[in-house]
Amino acid sequence: MQLRRNAPQAGPTGPDDHLAGRPSWDCRSCGRPWPCHPVRERMTSEMDRVSLAIYMWTNLEEAIHDIPRGPVSDLFDRFIRWTH
Numbered sequence: 001m002q003l004r005r006n007a008p009q010a011g012p013t014g015p016d017d018h019l020a021g022r023p024s025w026d027c028r029s030c031g032r033p034w035p036c037h038p039v040r041e042r043m044t045s046e047m048d049r050v051s052l053a054i055y056m057w058t059n060l061e062e063a064i065h066d067i068p069r070g071p072v073s074d075l076f077d078r079f080i081r082w083t084h
């Protein structure tokens with residue numbers, strides 16, 4: 001019988017996951033502002049533009065709650081602009 005590895009989402013994260021740290025929204029792997037370059041590359045290759053834009057809008061809305069200071073335009077550039 002073959003063991004299947006379905007890693008749970010809440011499990012320990014690997015060094016290549018590049019998940020967003022909360023509430024700073026810095027990458028937990030490389031410490032850069034999320035979404036960092038590896039995340040953008042991966043999502044661009046795995047998702048179509050519409051899905052990607054929707055996904056990033058969802059993250060942007062959460063980030064605005066976590067990072068209330070600072071201009072929203074900065075967050076827009078960071079989360080949305082590169083998806084176009």
Ligand SMILES: [Zn+2]
Nearest residue numbers: 018027030036
């Ligand atoms: Zn990263």
